[in-house]
Amino acid sequence: MADSAQAQKLVYLVTGGCGFLGEHVVRMLLQREPRLGELRVFDLHLGPWLEELKTGSRWGSLWRGGCGRFPIPSQAGIPTPAVEQMILVSVHMDGIRPVRVTAIQGDVTQAHEVAAAVAGAHVVIHTAGLVDVFGRASPKIIHEVNVQGTRNVIEACVQTGTRFLVYTSSMEVVGPNTKGDPFYRGNEDTPYEAVHRHPYPCSKALAEWLVLEANGRKVCGGLPLVTCALRPTGIYGEGHQIMRDFYRQGLRLGGRLFRAIPASVEHGRVYVGNVAWMHVLAARELERRAALMGGQVYFCYDGSPYKSYEDFNMEFLGPCGLRLVGTRPLVPYWLLVFLAALNVLLQWLLRPLLLYAPLLNPYTLAVANTTFTVSTDKAQRHFGYEPLFSWEDSRTRTILWVQATGGSAQ
Numbered sequence: 001m002a003d004s005a006q007a008q009k010l011v012y013l014v015t016g017g018c019g020f021l022g023e024h025v026v027r028m029l030l031q032r033e034p035r036l037g038e039l040r041v042f043d044l045h046l047g048p049w050l051e052e053l054k055t056g057s058r059w060g061s062l063w064r065g066g067c068g069r070f071p072i073p074s075q076a077g078i079p080t081p082a083v084e085q086m087i088l089v090s091v092h093m094d095g096i097r098p099v100r101v102t103a104i105q106g107d108v109t110q111a112h113e114v115a116a117a118v119a120g121a122h123v124v125i126h127t128a129g130l131v132d133v134f135g136r137a138s139p140k141i142i143h144e145v146n147v148q149g150t151r152n153v154i155e156a157c158v159q160t161g162t163r164f165l166v167y168t169s170s171m172e173v174v175g176p177n178t179k180g181d182p183f184y185r186g187n188e189d190t191p192y193e194a195v196h197r198h199p200y201p202c203s204k205a206l207a208e209w210l211v212l213e214a215n216g217r218k219v220c221g222g223l224p225l226v227t228c229a230l231r232p233t234g235i236y237g238e239g240h241q242i243m244r245d246f247y248r249q250g251l252r253l254g255g256r257l258f259r260a261i262p263a264s265v266e267h268g269r270v271y272v273g274n275v276a277w278m279h280v281l282a283a284r285e286l287e288r289r290a291a292l293m294g295g296q297v298y299f300c301y302d303g304s305p306y307k308s309y310e311d312f313n314m315e316f317l318g319p320c321g322l323r324l325v326g327t328r329p330l331v332p333y334w335l336l337v338f339l340a341a342l343n344v345l346l347q348w349l350l351r352p353l354l355l356y357a358p359l360l361n362p363y364t365l366a367v368a369n370t371t372f373t374v375s376t377d378k379a380q381r382h383f384g385y386e387p388l389f390s391w392e393d394s395r396t397r398t399i400l401w402v403q404a405t406g407g408s409a410q
Ligand SMILES: NC(=O)C1=CN([C@@H]2O[C@H](COP(=O)(O)OP(=O)(O)OC[C@H]3O[C@@H](n4cnc5c(N)ncnc54)[C@H](O)[C@@H]3O)[C@@H](O)[C@H]2O)C=CC1
Pocket: 015, 016, 017, 018, 019, 020, 021, 022, 042, 043, 044, 045, 106, 107, 108, 109, 127, 128, 129, 130, 131, 145, 149, 168, 169, 170, 171, 204, 231, 232, 233, 234, 235, 236
């Protein structure tokens, strides 16, 4: 990535590129990565918005342009994932230029599909993951996607000679722990007893460890792999499904939501655009600052205020017409614990008939009810990160999105 710095066009691969965060990473790369020559978007489910990129019809996109479809031949009898390519003329901050966008429908648990997608890429941003704390997927599948999938990405980098890997980890790798110890405005060095039992944080912790441990491994060609992990707290912004679910629930309840968590419990949140920007910057700087950044973890942060989970959501849902009833929880905590346990029982009893996976369970209750906030400047010190979106911008963008899509089926 180094010498012919200005001229060289780079190939980026974003796994999970059609997810909530992944889509923002893809858009951010198109808008703000001057050396982007080709962008590979790898996902189990390709989103229709990829098609819309061509017309620039959603979220006031900046780009428009021609497109073409090119079949990619399968190599040595190995079936390649479904691939579609288009050439976009992206209107970048620094001018107009063509970028080849390759949409790859593939599965990170399939090593050969990952290897085919990684081959020839300079940088991999691995955001694909199974985000499930509600018991929708089995622990085995969560492990396969989050841990084996990450192992496949690392091995593909090593085999094909890709040197730079940014992994989307999670605050959940640290906590909150099962004892409910508060993590109050902590940073990457704050001592905390991380105790994982739930399959999701277990899988993220293991995957993060694999990524950090792989830093320095020799890739094909003999050069070292450089890796780092970014740990978002709860992400919010355009595309946030749970925010939309709360909005719809509030509408059903006559414009009201009922406070369940004490206002004093702080829950860390970060705007999706800033998380995406942090990924783009980290990926860009990994080569130049390999010695400093390689094998490091970074919490994702911005200017979002420290608030309880529900009070924070009201920053967006309030202007959309909802009201949070109660200055203190209306339901006693013991009753929430009971209902959460009941939900586990119902989930188990109903499993043969249907998937019952409500938001409230003992794990989500513990997470929502335990203070976990970060205060750090490590990303600024190591790779010059400053939030791209102010709190006011992040708030406005999220409100506009809830208003536009909250009531619709989109
Ligand atoms: N949403 C949040 O608040 C947080 C998310 N994260 C992490 O950020 C990453 C992205 O999360 P979100 O965008 O929220 O989730 P998401 O579910 O919207 O996106 C994940 C994407 O990965 C894809 N994917 C899942 N299994 C796959 C497979 N086997 N092969 C290929 N692609 C697959 C999905 O189709 C989806 O598009 C995840 O790794 C998650 O652990 C971390 C902290 C907080």
